[in-house]
Amino acid sequence: MSPDRWQQIEKIYHEALQRTPVERSAFLDEVCGSDHILRKQIESLLAHEGEAEDFIEKPALAMAAQSLMGHQTGLREGQTLGSYRILSLLGSGGMGAVYKATDFRLNRTVAIKVLLQNVSDRPDLKERFRREAQVIANLNHPNVCVIHDIGHQDGLDYLVMEHLEGETLARRLEKGARPAGDVMQLAMEISDALDKVHRHGVVHRDLKPNNIMLTKSGAKLLDFGLAKLATNRVIELSTLQDTDITAEGTILGTLQYMAPEQVQGNEADARSDIFSLGVILYEMLAGHKAFEGKNPA
Known part of the structure; x- marks a missing residue:
């Protein structure tokens, strides 16, 4: 599945979620047209939408994106990034993916936001990523997500944050x-x-x-x-x-x-x-x- 195709699926999926189950059929008729494969992919995601309960994810998207995002970031379950071992994909977007991981130095669960490799090649987007880390690092508040670390390895830029259950x-x-x-x-x-x-x-x-x-x-x-x-x-x-x-x-x-x-x-x-x-x-x-x-x- 190409990145463009995945982004199309993700966009339609989120738009479908804003509609009631009764309205979704007519919506998919309109946006999918004669692309029956696209419609089946969206319907499959919608059917699994309520299954997981973890952080920052649309669960069905996380399952469907595992192969695509793993390929683009080079990360798979069990791989290490710095001092962190990847456990699973939590969610994805146009710039990268968020993984659940273990910090094996401090024995804690963390969330790692990883930039896609093609995004890491762009200085402007790397600058946004770096600035996000700096902004969060200077904020110490119980209602702001905590940042633990930032790093670069094998061409990948990553941001390590607290893992939130909810x-x-x-x-x-x-x-x-x-x-x-x-x-x-x-x-x-x-x-x-x-x-x-x-x-x-x-x-x-x-x-x-x-x-x-x-x-x-x-x-x-x-x-x-x-x-x-x-x-x-x-x-x-x-x-x-x-x-x-x-x-x-x-x-x-x-x-x-x-x-x-x-x-x-x-x-x-x-x-x-x-x-x-x-x-x-x-x-x-x-x-x-x-x-x-x-x-x-």
Whole structure:
């Protein structure tokens, strides 16, 4: 399976998850057309969607992507990366994959984010990866995912983080609206995390349910890949497809959760993150997104 084909499958799968089971059939008719193999692949993923319960993953995607992502990152179960032994693939995206691994020096379970080899060849994307590590490393807060290490081996760049047991807020929201008490608790935890982030001069810029992990100890803010220093007014990061570092004027983030200034391609600040949090809280209470649009218009 080619990377382009996999990205097509992943995109359609996530879009299908936003629809009720009754609506999915008509949706697949529309997007798959006469490509019956594509439709079967999507339906197979949807059929297995609820089976796993680990961190940062869409379980069916993790199973289906194991072969493809293992090939592109060169990592398989049992292999070592630095002082870490790979246990399983947790999830994947356009820039890389996240693995569950064992730190055999300290005898603990960790999560390792690994850049795809073709991404590692691009200085702009490597710079984003490096900056994500620096941003997280300087944040010490119970509601922000902890970074343990960063490294490079055999052409692969990797970031080692704490392994979180639980599910993303996006997964939880698939079950519908949440009780007011749950919403208040999450609002307090993520607001406190954002206060810490903003006091360090950092703007997250991609706050959304997929970047909030729900664990037994509370909510955790994840994925600072689009974060920027508030004082950096020149260099910006990535397009919606995570393709490159661009100048001011590029739209950054996930459309349904972006503040108006982000949609317009203007500079984001701490208020942009607060707007995104408000959109998330609305979705938790209402059981549906505040904005359903698929494009900036």
